[in-house]
Amino acid sequence: MYTFSQNERLKSRKIISRLFREGQAFVAYPLRVVWLPLSPEESAEAGFGALPAQLAVSVPRRAFKTAVARNRLKRRIREAYRLHKHLFYDMLTASDRRIALMLVFLDKEEAAYPAIEAGVLKMIRKFPTPA
RNA sequence: ACUGCAAAUCGCUCUGCCGCCUUUGCCCCGAGUAGUCGGGGUGGGGAGGAAAGUCCGGACAACACAGAGCACCGCACCACCUAACCGGUGGGUCCUGCCGCCUGCCCGGGCAACCGGGCGGUGCAGGAACAGACAGGGUCACAGAAAACAACCGCCCCGAACACUCGGGGUAAGGGUGAAAAUGUGCGGUAAGAGCGCACAGCACGCCGGCGCAAGCCGGUGCGCGGAUAAACCUUGCGGGUUGAAAUGCCAUGUACACCUUGCGCUCCGCCCCGGCGGAGGGCGUGUUGCUCGCACGCCGCGUCGCUGUCCUGAUCCCGAGUACCCGGGAGGGACGCGCCAGCAAGGGGGGUAGGCAGCGCAGAGUUCCGCUGUGAAGCGGGACCCAGAUAAAUGGCAGAGGCUUCCCCGCUCUUCACGGGGUUGGGGAGCGACAGAAUCCGGCUUACAGAUUUGCAGUUAUU
RNA sequence: GGUCCCGUAGUUCAAUGGAUAGAAUGGAGGUUUCCGGAACCUCAGAUACAGGUUCGAUCCCUGUCGGGACUA
Numbered sequence: 001m002y003t004f005s006q007n008e009r010l011k012s013r014k015i016i017s018r019l020f021r022e023g024q025a026f027v028a029y030p031l032r033v034v035w036l037p038l039s040p041e042e043s044a045e046a047g048f049g050a051l052p053a054q055l056a057v058s059v060p061r062r063a064f065k066t067a068v069a070r071n072r073l074k075r076r077i078r079e080a081y082r083l084h085k086h087l088f089y090d091m092l093t094a095s096d097r098r099i100a101l102m103l104v105f106l107d108k109e110e111a112a113y114p115a116i117e118a119g120v121l122k123m124i125r126k127f128p129t130p131a
Numbered sequence: 132a133c134u135g136c137a138a139a140u141c142g143c144u145c146u147g148c149c150g151c152c153u154u155u156g157c158c159c160c161g162a163g164u165a166g167u168c169g170g171g172g173u174g175g176g177g178a179g180g181a182a183a184g185u186c187c188g189g190a191c192a193a194c195a196c197a198g199a200g201c202a203c204c205g206c207a208c209c210a211c212c213u214a215a216c217c218g219g220u221g222g223g224u225c226c227u228g229c230c231g232c233c234u235g236c237c238c239g240g241g242c243a244a245c246c247g248g249g250c251g252g253u254g255c256a257g258g259a260a261c262a263g264a265c266a267g268g269g270u271c272a273c274a275g276a277a278a279a280c281a282a283c284c285g286c287c288c289c290g291a292a293c294a295c296u297c298g299g300g301g302u303a304a305g306g307g308u309g310a311a312a313a314u315g316u317g318c319g320g321u322a323a324g325a326g327c328g329c330a331c332a333g334c335a336c337g338c339c340g341g342c343g344c345a346a347g348c349c350g351g352u353g354c355g356c357g358g359a360u361a362a363a364c365c366u367u368g369c370g371g372g373u374u375g376a377a378a379u380g381c382c383a384u385g386u387a388c389a390c391c392u393u394g395c396g397c398u399c400c401g402c403c404c405c406g407g408c409g410g411a412g413g414g415c416g417u418g419u420u421g422c423u424c425g426c427a428c429g430c431c432g433c434g435u436c437g438c439u440g441u442c443c444u445g446a447u448c449c450c451g452a453g454u455a456c457c458c459g460g461g462a463g464g465g466a467c468g469c470g471c472c473a474g475c476a477a478g479g480g481g482g483g484u485a486g487g488c489a490g491c492g493c494a495g496a497g498u499u500c501c502g503c504u505g506u507g508a509a510g511c512g513g514g515a516c517c518c519a520g521a522u523a524a525a526u527g528g529c530a531g532a533g534g535c536u537u538c539c540c541c542g543c544u545c546u547u548c549a550c551g552g553g554g555u556u557g558g559g560g561a562g563c564g565a566c567a568g569a570a571u572c573c574g575g576c577u578u579a580c581a582g583a584u585u586u587g588c589a590g591u592u593a594u595u
Numbered sequence: 596g597g598u599c600c601c602g603u604a605g606u607u608c609a610a611u612g613g614a615u616a617g618a619a620u621g622g623a624g625g626u627u628u629c630c631g632g633a634a635c636c637u638c639a640g641a642u643a644c645a646g647g648u649u650c651g652a653u654c655c656c657u658g659u660c661g662g663g664a665c666u667a
Contacts, residue, residue: 080528
């Protein structure tokens with residue numbers, strides 16, 4: 001189902017701060033991907049339910065001064081994730097992992113939807129499989 | 132028609148699919164005796180003119196508060212509008228610009244008609260932090276004799292000298308400096324001069340009359356005429372308690388016990404083997420973040436009259452301290468409350484999140500249409516409408532159509548010998564553009580802004 | 596969301612409303628030296644922006660723009 005409901009969003013302040021402190025990262029241009037594997041107990045606490053991942057999105061104010069531009073980019077990133085997340089979910093459930101994920105927009109220029117969609121697909125392709 | 136300026140309005144529309152936030156209108160499912168709660172579906176609603184800057188003013192909330200003065204901050208022509216304002220509307224005064232007008236005045240040129248310049252009035256447009264500089268002191272660089280109660284040169288008088296000149300005094304008309312130099316022009320007057328006097332003009336103040344709510348204006352009259360700076364100190368008048376939704380209230384943050392099990396005990400009902408077994412523990416509603424229990428409150432019903440507790444007591448009394456009020460204590464009085472399984476023991480148990488709910492969109496200084504009143508801001512009356520409420524923060528993505536704008540190509544057409552230029556009712560391609568995202572809510576102000584429309588003014592060109 | 600503060604040479608700081616905005620350091624050129632350093636001489640370089648008050652503004656006032664601090 002192509003949805004993006006409240007419990008698919010990463011909203012726990014505690015996990016977000018851990019994510020930036022302990023998480024691993026790689027770049028899928030134009031996005032920087034920060035992620036952290038979670039235990040079943042932690043994910044239940046954060047309200048994952050049966051979901052294998054929660055997502056947060058960020059666009060730095062330093063690169064985009066107006067709120068309109070930042071909101072537009074965040075919407076496009078969420079939309080691309082919404083339409084392609086089933087690939088990501090299949091991969092995670094296959095290896096039985098739970099992931100906290102944050103996507104940070106890197107470019108200084110505002111990107112159109114196709115470029116962001118390509119970045120999200122690249123993120124899913126490049127996402128490391130467990131050793 | 133085009134260009135510029137000013138004001139006002141708008142700031143792409145529709146369809147399909149997928150998705151997001153919200154909503155108890157409707158339907159379905161689940162839990163419960165029920166109130167109700169949870170989930171799903173469907174329907175409804177879903178950013179702006181500035182949502183921005185946070186520059187003013189309020190609503191609202193908490194805390195504080197006898198009164199007065201000082202200090203501090205803000206405002207400053209007048210009236211009105213408004214919940215209020217440093218906002219708006221109308222009016223006044225001053226300044227600037229413009230061209231037009233004037234039977235106004237002055238100067239220059241000309242035989243004259245008239246022409247040029249200046250001042251004044253009037254009209255139009257724009258602007259003004261527009262209280263006070265006779266309340267007080269302060270400051271005014273450089274230049275200049277002098278920057279505030281001014282004699283450098285000059286002019287005049289007197290004395291000395293009599294070749295030049297020197298001393299005393301008068302004088303603000305002329306000179307030059309400067310941002311600014313002691314009302315302007317003319318006549319009289321004088322030794323020379325001077326508002327010293329007069330006429331006209333300008334400014335300030337007082338009085339009288341008229342108009343106006345007022346600011347102020349007009350006319351008359353009297354008296355006077357030595358800068359600037361208050362967006363430097365200051366004076367006068369008026370206003371201001373402080374802090375702000377991260378305000379504020381509630382729930383949760385558990386050695387207290389919700390809850391579960393066992394045993395004892397209370398009341399009532401039923402059954403029988405008379406000692407046990409089973410069942411029940413008033414009803415409805417609201418609140419307690421949600422759920423179950425429980426608890427609290429209200430009403431009704433039953434029961435009850437004694438007790439401790441809480442609160443109130445300005446117009447009752449006594450006491451303490453004090454000048455007195457406020458204040459503290461007691462007596463007396465009044466109101467409320469207290470019951471309807473209260474309780475004991477042992478064991479078990481220790482949910483999740485880390486915030487949540489209200490404030491917060493709640494019919495409101497609400498939106499919109501019509502009418503009336505008013506020059507206008509606005510007010511009044513009537514009709515219709517209910518219109519965003521997120522919280523790592525909701526409006527997006529894809530596809531198509533319409534419409535608009537600019538550009539390009541082709542076609543058609545007008546003109547030209549041609550090059551070229553103009554038009555478009557056609558077809559195709561590109562673009563949809565600016566400023567910008569609600570965060571408690573309103574009224575303003577300021578700033579940003581592609582493009583479109585309307586109105587007014589000015590200019591240019593063409594036609595009549 | 597709210598409250599407050601600050602913008603001067605490339606950098607760090609000065610400057611009663613009054614001449615061409617001053618100094619240190621850095622930069623460029625020159626003198627000196629075999630070369631470099633040091634020293635000496637010379638030069639360039641700034642009031643965030645836009646209005647206003649004033650004869651005159653870095654300074655006073657207003658509005659923008661930018662930066663920063665505090666507040667759970």
